[in-house]
Amino acid sequence: MSGAVPIMRIGGNVLISLQGDLDDTTVVAIESAIMREVSRSRTTGTLIDVSGLAMVDSFIARVIARMAAMTRLLGAETVIVGIQPAVAITLVEMGVSMVDLHTALNAEQGIAMLQRLREGTAAISAEAAMSTPVVR
Numbered sequence: 001m002s003g004a005v006p007i008m009r010i011g012g013n014v015l016i017s018l019q020g021d022l023d024d025t026t027v028v029a030i031e032s033a034i035m036r037e038v039s040r041s042r043t044t045g046t047l048i049d050v051s052g053l054a055m056v057d058s059f060i061a062r063v064i065a066r067m068a069a070m071t072r073l074l075g076a077e078t079v080i081v082g083i084q085p086a087v088a089i090t091l092v093e094m095g096v097s098m099v100d101l102h103t104a105l106n107a108e109q110g111i112a113m114l115q116r117l118r119e120g121t122a123a124i125s126a127e128a129a130m131s132t133p134v135v136r
Contacts, residue, residue, distance in 0.1 A: 005018065005019075005030045005034075006019075007033065007034070007037050009041065010047075010107075010111065011111075012043060012045060013045035013046065013047060013111060013114055014034075014038060014041060014043045014045070014046050014047070014076075015047045015107060016030070016034055016046065016048050016049065017049045017051075017052060018030065018048065018050050019052030019053065020052065020054070021054055021055070022053065022060060024059055027060055027063050028063070031063055031066070031067055031070075034046070034048075034067055034071070035067070035070055035071070038071050038076050039074055042075070043076050044075065044077070044114075044118060045076055045078075045079070045111070045115075045118065046067075046068075046071045046076050046077070046078040046079075047079055047080075047081055047107055047110045047111065047114070048064060048067065048068075048078060048079075048080050049081050049107060049110075050064070050080060050081070050082050050087065051081070051082025051083075051084060051106075052082075053084075053087065055086075055087065055090065056090065056091060058094050058096055061091055061094070061096040061098070064080060064101075065098060065100070065101060068080070068100070068101050068102075077102065077114055077118065078101070078102065079102045079103065079104050079110040079113050079114055079117075080101055080102070080103045080104075080110075081103070081104045081105065081106055081107050081109070081110040082105070082106060082107075083103060102117065
């Protein structure tokens with residue numbers, strides 16, 4: 001794959017669509033572009049759509065997991081959407097751990113999940129603020 005990866009704004013979210021056969025160099029370039037966009041736009045949610053990927057090897061899977069961790073550090077939740085059955089089977093057979101990742105079937109469900117995650121984070125933050133002891 002050559003050229004820029006499609007990155008679209010949907011409200012407060014960013015949608016990144018990964019497509020075609022990606023080589024390692026392209027995947028790393030995409031990772032950098034996504035991190036720049038999340039940082040620049042101060043988005044609170046990131047959807048990574050992998051439905052256009054013909055295959056996902058262990059390197060691509062690790063980079064996707066790494067992107068989710070990095071966006072979380074930048075203040076955005078990430079949901080991976082569009083995992084095809086063959087890709088899911090391959091990831092499980094390779095033993096790739098995706099346990100810390102949020103997944104949804106499609107972008108619509110992914111946006112709904114991001115909303116729930118933000119509401120949960122806001123509730124936890126409010127609860128922590130109320131339970132913080134005041135020192136005088």
